[in-house]
Amino acid sequence: MGKIAGSSSLEAVDLHCVRGERKLFGALSFTLRSGELLRIGGANGSGKTSLLRIACGLLEPTRGEVRWDGKDIRRLQEEFWRQLVYIGHANAIKDDLTATENLHVACTLAGVPRQPAQIREALRRLGLAGCEDLPARMLSQGQRRRTTLARLALSEPMPLWILDEPFAALDSEAVEHVQNLIAEHLSRGAAVILTTHLEARIAATLRIDLERT
Amino acid sequence: MLAALRCVIRRDLLLAARRSSDVLTVLLFFVIVVSLFPLGVGPDAGLLRTIAPGVIWVAALLASMLALQRMFASDHTDGTLEQMLLGATPLGMTVAAKVFAHWVISGLPLVLISPVLALQFDFPQEFLGVLALSLALGTPVLSLIGAIGAALTLGLRGGGALLSLLVLPLYVPVLIIGAGAAEAAVSGLGGHAQLLLLGALLVFAVAFAPWAAAVALRISTE
Numbered sequence: 502m503g504k505i506a507g508s509s510s511l512e513a514v515d516l517h518c519v520r521g522e523r524k525l526f527g528a529l530s531f532t533l534r535s536g537e538l539l540r541i542g543g544a545n546g547s548g549k550t551s552l553l554r555i556a557c558g559l560l561e562p563t564r565g566e567v568r569w570d571g572k573d574i575r576r577l578q579e580e581f582w583r584q585l586v587y588i589g590h591a592n593a594i595k596d597d598l599t600a601t602e603n604l605h606v607a608c609t610l611a612g613v614p615r616q617p618a619q620i621r622e623a624l625r626r627l628g629l630a631g632c633e634d635l636p637a638r639m640l641s642q643g644q645r646r647r648t649t650l651a652r653l654a655l656s657e658p659m660p661l662w663i664l665d666e667p668f669a670a671l672d673s674e675a676v677e678h679v680q681n682l683i684a685e686h687l688s689r690g691a692a693v694i695l696t697t698h699l700e701a702r703i704a705a706t707l708r709i710d711l712e713r714t
Numbered sequence: 715m716l717a718a719l720r721c722v723i724r725r726d727l728l729l730a731a732r733r734s735s736d737v738l739t740v741l742l743f744f745v746i747v748v749s750l751f752p753l754g755v756g757p758d759a760g761l762l763r764t765i766a767p768g769v770i771w772v773a774a775l776l777a778s779m780l781a782l783q784r785m786f787a788s789d790h791t792d793g794t795l796e797q798m799l800l801g802a803t804p805l806g807m808t809v810a811a812k813v814f815a816h817w818v819i820s821g822l823p824l825v826l827i828s829p830v831l832a833l834q835f836d837f838p839q840e841f842l843g844v845l846a847l848s849l850a851l852g853t854p855v856l857s858l859i860g861a862i863g864a865a866l867t868l869g870l871r872g873g874g875a876l877l878s879l880l881v882l883p884l885y886v887p888v889l890i891i892g893a894g895a896a897e898a899a900v901s902g903l904g905g906h907a908q909l910l911l912l913g914a915l916l917v918f919a920v921a922f923a924p925w926a927a928a929v930a931l932r933i934s935t936e
Contacts, residue, residue, distance in 0.1 A: 590793070
């Protein structure tokens with residue numbers, strides 16, 4: 502498995518986030534370099550998801566900016582998103598499409614079209630052999646999450662993964678698989694941000710704990 | 715990038731094919747609304763012939779309204795919209811592909827069935843082509859303008875009613891010019907001027923509406 506060429510960094514500068522009347526966090530800064538894992542902790546409602554959505558450019562921070570290789574991601578737009586995998590709370594899976602079709606669409610949209618054989622291999626890796634051609638509607642909650650996360654096995658070239666509660670709804674075997682994928686990706690020289698309540702096996706280089714204010 | 719656009723179009727058509735009731739609802743709505751008029755107005759052939767283009771156009775407008783809410787709503791709920799916002803393809807292009815698929819699902823069937831419905835109104839057969847052509851040029855404009863409204867009202871409570879209030883006034887020029895095309899053709903003036911205007915509206919909408927809808931999507935998903 503190849504290394505990711507070049508080294509990139511994600512830099513958050515003095516981020517403030519106010520949702521409605523409530524201040525979620527303020528004056529938050531961090532720098533994440535290649536090969537590093539940032540783990541964001543905090544209670545429910547402390548702004549973890551908001552922070553991730555700001556980091557990937559879905560949400561505009563109230564103040565501050567996020568930079569990728571020194572450039573504001575709001576300016577880079579597609580240039581940044583092409584290098585990013587974001588797995589949110591929602592599984593981004595269409596009930597009427599099969600697991601294979603769902604992954605095919607997701608990879609094509611992300612700019613890394615994949616062959617059906619590669620997609621099947623990724624699904625197998627996540628323990629979904631035999632479910633490839635079932636409509637997602639027939640899958641259990643955990644199997645849907647696995648389908649979504651199978652994207653990670655197809656996203657080696659992306660130097661930044663942002664994962665929101667990737668282990669939610671997964672059994673211990675799948676958690677193990679996903680942790681392996683993350684560890685492999687870090688060793689390839691990529692950066693990963695994740696939120697989780699589980700005590701993960703992989704050591705986080707950076708930790709941010711958001712407090713409820 | 716073209717691969718991504720093809721993929722979005724294919725996906726939406728595939729979803730529509732697996733959920734064909736949605737497509738049929740819109741089409742049946744159109745057929746029923748148009749068929750109600752001859753029943754309500756009575757068998758006065760002259761009157762029916764006069765109102766035919768207007769009735770068919772208004773019904774097409776309402777039918778395309780009906781389909782609008784679905785344009786982004788399900789993608790928004792299941793999170794696939796977020797993935798489109800973070801895609802490698804510029805969002806405006808993705809939106810354009812989605813609008814095209816939406817038109818194929820909800821607009822094209824109306825265009826194809828309109829000549830049959832016009833027969834109920836004793837509409838002169840030599841002008842059925844003009845009527846269908848005006849709809850073929852006009853309904854994509856409705857989908858494009860509607861996309862902006864659908865994007866703006868995404869995730870709002872009672873978004874459906876708001877969407878109608880927002881979008882229907884914007885449909886007025888398309889309605890006037892579109893219905894005018896067939897009327898002008900029947901009265902012997904030829905509908906060319908109106909068809910050209912519709913074409914111009916379509917070009918304008920294709921160029922600008924997807925980008926406006928893309929900006930609206932970014933705002934309403936924040």
